[in-house]
Amino acid sequence: MDTALLSADVAVTLLPEGFYAGGVRVGIKRKRRDLGWIVSDVPAAAAAVYTQNAYPAAPIRLMRETLGGSGVLRGVIVNSGNANALTGETGLDDARTMQRAFAERIGAPPEAVAVASTGVIGVPLPMDKILAGIAAVPMPPEKDPAAFAEAILTTDTRTKAAAVRLRAGGADGLVVGFAKGSGMIRPNMATMLAFLLTDLAVEASFLSAAFRDVVRRTFNRVSVDTDASTNDMALVLANGRAGGEAITADHPDAPAFREALFAVSRALAREIARDGEGATKLIEVTVRGARDEATAEALAMAVVESPLVKTAVYGEDPNWGRIVAALGKSGAAFNPAGVEVKIGDVVVFADDRPASFDETEARAALAGNEVAIHVRLTDGDGEATAWGCDLTEGYVKINALYRT
Amino acid sequence: MDTALLSADVAVTLLPEGFYAGGVRVGIKRKRRDLGWIVSDVPAAAAAVYTQNAYPAAPIRLMRETLGGSGVLRGVIVNSGNANALTGETGLDDARTMQRAFAERIGAPPEAVAVASTGVIGVPLPMDKILAGIAAVPMPPEKDPAAFAEAILTTDTRTKAAAVRLRAGGADGLVVGFAKGSGMIRPNMATMLAFLLTDLAVEASFLSAAFRDVVRRTFNRVSVDTDASTNDMALVLANGRAGGEAITADHPDAPAFREALFAVSRALAREIARDGEGATKLIEVTVRGARDEATAEALAMAVVESPLVKTAVYGEDPNWGRIVAALGKSGAAFNPAGVEVKIGDVVVFADDRPASFDETEARAALAGNEVAIHVRLTDGDGEATAWGCDLTEGYVKINALYRT
Numbered sequence: 001m002d003t004a005l006l007s008a009d010v011a012v013t014l015l016p017e018g019f020y021a022g023g024v025r026v027g028i029k030r031k032r033r034d035l036g037w038i039v040s041d042v043p044a045a046a047a048a049v050y051t052q053n054a055y056p057a058a059p060i061r062l063m064r065e066t067l068g069g070s071g072v073l074r075g076v077i078v079n080s081g082n083a084n085a086l087t088g089e090t091g092l093d094d095a096r097t098m099q100r101a102f103a104e105r106i107g108a109p110p111e112a113v114a115v116a117s118t119g120v121i122g123v124p125l126p127m128d129k130i131l132a133g134i135a136a137v138p139m140p141p142e143k144d145p146a147a148f149a150e151a152i153l154t155t156d157t158r159t160k161a162a163a164v165r166l167r168a169g170g171a172d173g174l175v176v177g178f179a180k181g182s183g184m185i186r187p188n189m190a191t192m193l194a195f196l197l198t199d200l201a202v203e204a205s206f207l208s209a210a211f212r213d214v215v216r217r218t219f220n221r222v223s224v225d226t227d228a229s230t231n232d233m234a235l236v237l238a239n240g241r242a243g244g245e246a247i248t249a250d251h252p253d254a255p256a257f258r259e260a261l262f263a264v265s266r267a268l269a270r271e272i273a274r275d276g277e278g279a280t281k282l283i284e285v286t287v288r289g290a291r292d293e294a295t296a297e298a299l300a301m302a303v304v305e306s307p308l309v310k311t312a313v314y315g316e317d318p319n320w321g322r323i324v325a326a327l328g329k330s331g332a333a334f335n336p337a338g339v340e341v342k343i344g345d346v347v348v349f350a351d352d353r354p355a356s357f358d359e360t361e362a363r364a365a366l367a368g369n370e371v372a373i374h375v376r377l378t379d380g381d382g383e384a385t386a387w388g389c390d391l392t393e394g395y396v397k398i399n400a401l402y403r404t
Numbered sequence: 405m406d407t408a409l410l411s412a413d414v415a416v417t418l419l420p421e422g423f424y425a426g427g428v429r430v431g432i433k434r435k436r437r438d439l440g441w442i443v444s445d446v447p448a449a450a451a452a453v454y455t456q457n458a459y460p461a462a463p464i465r466l467m468r469e470t471l472g473g474s475g476v477l478r479g480v481i482v483n484s485g486n487a488n489a490l491t492g493e494t495g496l497d498d499a500r501t502m503q504r505a506f507a508e509r510i511g512a513p514p515e516a517v518a519v520a521s522t523g524v525i526g527v528p529l530p531m532d533k534i535l536a537g538i539a540a541v542p543m544p545p546e547k548d549p550a551a552f553a554e555a556i557l558t559t560d561t562r563t564k565a566a567a568v569r570l571r572a573g574g575a576d577g578l579v580v581g582f583a584k585g586s587g588m589i590r591p592n593m594a595t596m597l598a599f600l601l602t603d604l605a606v607e608a609s610f611l612s613a614a615f616r617d618v619v620r621r622t623f624n625r626v627s628v629d630t631d632a633s634t635n636d637m638a639l640v641l642a643n644g645r646a647g648g649e650a651i652t653a654d655h656p657d658a659p660a661f662r663e664a665l666f667a668v669s670r671a672l673a674r675e676i677a678r679d680g681e682g683a684t685k686l687i688e689v690t691v692r693g694a695r696d697e698a699t700a701e702a703l704a705m706a707v708v709e710s711p712l713v714k715t716a717v718y719g720e721d722p723n724w725g726r727i728v729a730a731l732g733k734s735g736a737a738f739n740p741a742g743v744e745v746k747i748g749d750v751v752v753f754a755d756d757r758p759a760s761f762d763e764t765e766a767r768a769a770l771a772g773n774e775v776a777i778h779v780r781l782t783d784g785d786g787e788a789t790a791w792g793c794d795l796t797e798g799y800v801k802i803n804a805l806y807r808t
Contacts, residue, residue: 055732088757121725122758139523230729315804321525325634328459329549336458353492354526391799400719
């Protein structure tokens, strides 16, 4: 099982066999590209997970209608700068027009095109710009994944890409993923878009089940600010162009494929957290020994979402009291007396009281741009990891001024 | 039913008949008084509500043991600057010693004394200072409520007091309350201490039931930062010194008393929110027309706790999109199509889309130090109000630097 991640610098230059991608600037945003596209030269098995927000944006409503949880796709069209959310029936018509126009451009039926939007809420899509951009997508398509990765960003400070090579089903395949964050980020899922592509042949129902499970353990455990967006979508496409046999749930290479999907998703989830609005540090909270996975997840999320923990991490303060208080407020069932808390490798709390730790060592564990908090319980085998970021004046500045 | 609140300036100078209170400085905090006390000259019916945090502080553990949900009290002793939380069995012994010492000082049995602490977590109480302070409580006791109100503060910027005069049970009575905030504030309940005193004669079980209901609708609907503390406690004492007959649940004046308790608690809850760490504005979110009260509460809390709403209010940005997205992420069951949102008197969202509103008027509704957000649904009769505050650079600064 080879799940070694390629470096992000390399990942952003890669596309699996038969996939093409790019991005153009159509003028929705002031700078940067704002219309991204993906094409597969053959129909690809696809699976999707959408936001649980009660106000799904128009593209989400459209996708639920035309793709649902899984199906077949030939292309993806994404704009940034405008979320096409809370735009009523006009918005839904616009999303449909966008889908149809790109489908015509690439010679596919409309239902074989996925549509995503991200950006400001409640403003009609500038359809003239979008349609002009779609008309400018080069045919035959090119391979410019970096342009795609840029075109989907909003307040993100950098592109997010991850890739794993693996041999599965007798073929040498590649799994590549692209994502954007970076505010209104919360389980189920985030103002988060993620697109995973593979040239391996993956049987549709296995692809869907595996992706759903991976999303649950990765993108759904990222929280920048507890605010779930109207536009979240994670999508995976598998076009089989690497050849080989179809990977089903009971194929011997199923675990390796699942692991590759997980590794790429986890890397993107971490990058989303790291690039949270105003963030200076990635926080990774791992809970082990909980009575079950759901309890571990609730505890990890309570810590990673606590504003007091987030500000303490920003201040590089080994504030075990706030970590313990966050566990305590979670509402999760656990034995408080059995808890050990570590910041990095430094035990800061155990046996129901603060440990006597070296303050300098603890501060050192907080000094880098990644902070690991480990919580060990004595209640069972449940474990979960959640990702977040510190809370800084930068977050406040961005969000007090950024106008949606 | 006269529930007109007296002004806070007046309230902080008042104590009901038979109650004495004061505060001294014993040196736990660098400045300001840090040990507060209350005495009733006769035993008072008492009811208490405590934090739900899984790590209750030592004084909470002690109170659950000696008072429980209701009982009889003669006095209250409170220190600020040190929470006596996560201090193990030593902490519990210290809380017990504090209780016993003050009981001896006022000539009451230990179980007739309530103990509360607030401040840094995980540091043993400086018992020498506490005991010296208790020995310095004047006997006979004085009436210096302003000193008490000051002695219970931590990062609060001002004292919090509220009072209502009312005639009930044939007596002219007074309900006075004192509270402190101001970070780690969240339902069930907050690093929040509240002490309500009345000289009316109130039957114990009615007092307890009424207080529990009032706490649910006031202190439990305040959120500064979602972090529930280890030390929260709300306490009410009724000593009957105003004379008159005992008010029971079916006494004709029961509603008036309940209303007075509510008015004082609501005023304190609002002051806690207004004085949230770094806050410049009080946010009051009222939801009406939900299918039931619990749903209304969940929706109101989702809006008042949303970092994106909080930063938008700070920026005085009429950002209806974030309000609607917060409703949508709440997980509460409601009909999204039937929602109307107002900022102050300005309708900003209705009929599933942004209303065409006057930007200047909407900004004006955000310009003051109190911002009202009204959400109207079409699902039923459930309503709830929640209070919070804006999120500013000040919150980050306070909590990135304040060391517990």
